[in-house]
Amino acid sequence: MDPTSSSSLRWNILRQALLRRSDSQSQAETKRISRKATQGFNLFPSQVVDSSPQSDHSREACVCYTIPTTGSPKLYLTKRVDNCSDLNDFEISNRYNIDNTGLVCQWPSEEVLAFFCKSQPDRFRGKRVIELGSGYGLAGLVIAAATEASEVVISDGNPQVVNYIKRNIESNSMAFGGTSVKAMELHWNQHEHSELTNTFDIIVASDCTFFKEFHKHLARTIKMLLKAKEPSEALFFSPKRGDSLDKFLKEIKDIGLHYVLTENYDAQVWKRHETLVKGDEAWPNYDKNHCYPLLIQITNHI
Template identity: 30%
Template sequence: MDQNKDIFGFNSKCSITLNEVIQFGNEKKKVARRRWAILAKALKSPTESQPSSPTDEFSVRRISSFMLLKTQELSTIPIIPAESQCIDQIKKRTWFKYSITVDEYDYFINVGHRNRTFSAEDLMGFNNTGNICIWPSEETLSYYVCSNLEKFNHKSVLELGGGMSCLAGLFAAKYGKPKRVTVTDGNKVSVDNVQVTLKCNEFETSVKCKVLKWNCYDAAEKFDVILCADCLFFDDARADLIECLWACLANDGIAYVMAPQRGNTLDNFLSQSEGKGFICKKIPNYNNIVWEKRLALLNHCDYNDNIHYPILIEVTKE
């Protein structure tokens, strides 16, 4: 099998044009429709706020979810902040409890989902994929964070490309006892959502959220730990991401980058990062629970390790 393609022969770079949908046969059209349906489902209903489910018939990631993250809709708003200007934004969202269980201990973040459709302006902004659903790399990175909280103790933490929830960064902020945390995304809609989410969670450390595009960063601000989930599939943005990592990572810091192999995209990131001067350690088996779930999926007809299994890359300067 061509490892640059998925189970039906699609190129694995996570982009399908309408021409491709017309061109391919029935099975390939079916997969393409599923991919488009993730976006279409978000657009159709102004009341649609449910997180995409691993069993959702429209979701191409239903096999690639590793069932590590549980969602529960909350009947009431979790926290009402003192600032009155935030209350309207909070009430415009449906609230969910996102929880992860590690060694019988539950970790959770309250996450708001906007009760409206996406506008054309939203969708044409900087990468909107993080506004649609929680992807497996973010799921597994969040699980890795909750399984290794000691790595964040008294550290400054930055999350890049965190999407509408910035889950990995917020789990680190809430449970890892870090010195400070900054969560970011290049899409303002995602950042606005996270800023409201911050008001409905309790943190014992400083947590900031801001728009950060990888070609525009504060090189003077350094971080001990950087988190990054599924940000490698944009070929045109990869060089900017690597420059951003280099500028923001402290000399003795470490970045945890989680992404599937997805054709050559992960290897291209490794080679370009090492060309920049980074030391990259590729870790397929970074957690026994995640690894066992992967092994259970290997013989599933819809599962493709190349595009579904997130691999951990530890990135350091020395």
């Protein structure tokens, strides 16, 4: 195998994560091939406010996000910062048939989802909302803090991630006003959640369509969660990533749901995208197909 090929370099990223070591050459190779962004779309001012040196939390930091809206409210998210995985991460992934991408970083599509939602408070006011595959929960927390939704459920299938969500909800409880906020472990391949059937006005999710083996379960979950007899919608933000998004949208259509795909949905996000396409050191390997999230609005009715 060519050591400079994309596949070889991606295997090297995994090797570094497992061995917890890297050198200057491997760091340069990782930067060249990885789609991970240092600052993403840079839509929320943020800064690390605590990085604990204690052995129990040496992998974590607390990051303060300022919501760009009236009063500039702040949210504090505890997350991993060491860019390493351990065997326990993979053991849990295998046990629950899930991925561990929610632990890796705050993904750019989640940032875009959060920014879009805070810009449309009327869309969420008084609504029951659930976020799927939330990772550390930025979008769900922004909705809870900035839109006056009646309830926000922040869910993920990875129990490690859900523990972070619970901690982040607790850290920001004073920011939610009258909005009820809770974390939930929700697996898309388990459909016995009768208490959740047809209960949500809005579903939100970001970058949840990458793994094709989860498409059918995800489509079924959307249909189960959305209110059937009242106006309801799912708002997904996902890059095309080859044919992955197209295959997911086929599952949406096959299950009897409808969707509208929008490329330019926010002037500030689009302007940032155009800047990144031209070249930006903050995201050196930016590629529209793999990095720019499209907006997919999914409904029960046309």
